[in-house]
Amino acid sequence: MSLSEKMAIAAHLHVLLRRKTGRVTDTEWMATNPAYAQEVIRLAREKSAEGDHDELGVLADRLEHAMAWADRPVPRPLAQRVSEAAKEHNARVLAVGAAAALESGGDSAFGESQMGPDGTPRRDAARYIKGLR
């Protein structure tokens, strides 16, 4: 079940609890935090039994059922997935390169210092290692 579906049930329960019992809850926290959701479910059932609010009990059951399922991932466009994968790969490659460059010594004997003026590694320090492009 997706997060948005859980949020919808939590929001409905929030509205009912406030209308019937005056109790204010945190909708987003209810949909994402199992412990908080359990407490709200317990409260909703208690108030349902006390005040004969059947709909509170129904919603409490639905929320309990929803929280039993892990969040279904939100589908992302293919281009976004490819781009994120490429960036992660590139970041790993650059990190390895930068680490290797720093291990070989901060200043290159071939003219270019890999450290910036503030002593931190230059952003392009790893870019021209083993290739210009």
Place this chain on the structure above:
Amino acid sequence: MHAIRWMVLSLCLWMGVGLASPQAHAQTPAGAAPTALMAAPVALTRPGRVGTGTINGADTAWMMTSTALVLLMTLPGIALFYGGMVRRKSVLNVMACVVAICAIVSLLWFALGYSIAFTPGSGLLGHFMGGPERLWFGGLDYARDAQQVAVSHIAPNIPESVYSMFQLSFAIITAALVVGSFVERMRFSATLIFIAMWTVVVYAPIAHWVWEPNGWLARLGALDFAGGSVVHINAGVAGLVCAYALGPRKGYGREPFSPFNLGLTMAGAGLLWVGWFGFNAGSAVAADGRAGLAMAVTHIAASAGALSWMAAEWLARGRPSLLGLCSGLVAGLVAITPAAGYVSPGSAVIFGLVAGVACYWGATGLKRLLNADDSLDVFGVHGIGGIVGSLLTGIFASKTISGVEGSVLIQFVGVACVMIYSLVMTSLLLWITSRFVSLRVSEVAESDGLDIDQHAERLGS
């Protein structure tokens, strides 16, 4: 050093003998009686003389312009393009290599190369190399009183002096491209010796195979309008061989080799883009509709190549770069080169898009796989771009435009044979060169930079 002096003196002596020999003067083709004027050009099968009235002035003017454009691609196009990409300490050496190569290839072209490439030769050997009709600065005649001018049988509408100059500009840029693979470490004298031999032994024969009607690849039906295989695949493979033979630069793979000035590279790329109009449209050897179409598809492919490389790099690295844009446009230009006179503008977009991505991979992923320090990615851009373009030509060549149909199989045969020949002969020539001089400078020289070590010069402070 003594070996170098001996070789230079020998070269001058032989060229002087060639200039003074009777063969340096014009020859009338056997069986053709010289006449003052010919009403219509005889169907030539080898270079010969025709009446000046048969020359097309518009075509001649365009071809002279194209020659200048292509030479501008080398001087200063390639000099700036490459010079901006190397480290500061070797910029002048790269430029000196380009200038020297222009000079040495020019003289060798008229002495040997043009005859090997663009005369039909005879017998079976004629399918692989030309004959002696144009050796030692021969031909290229203009006889005012007789009103005759020499023409090539390949381009009878323009003077042979113009045609040979146009082809010379191709020979020059091909040799200059190879330099990009071994910058920052190859000895200047070794560069000159190697390139001199390479032009005569590798470039000229391949040009003969592809562009001389009697060449075996031309007879097979391989399509290469302006030099996808002759120039780019040839230079790319030769560059890769040089990179392997010389070994990587000191610090390669561990230290960043930051380019000196990418602004120079961009200026060079601009000259390449504009000059390529002469490269491709000039290969129509006429100022006509086909040349116009070649010009248009060249521009379209360059644009598509620039954008597709940019997109690939943006996706992979998170940011587009100026070097990527410049490299992508060159990739598109390389790919469209064999196809410029055969394909439609719509197909040119595909050439550019595919080449941009393929050459980006060639300069990054493939480069890591090959594990060679091809310094400026000559194989990655020119080799891969030429291969892609040559094969795509087999798919997209239009009979409506060119009168010929493409065949992927024949294109593959052409590509493979050029690659094999270039690989084997470049290796051999490097070995021969190494017998005379050391290919690589010393470690100290490499650390100091080739500007100081090879030329006793440095960029301004």
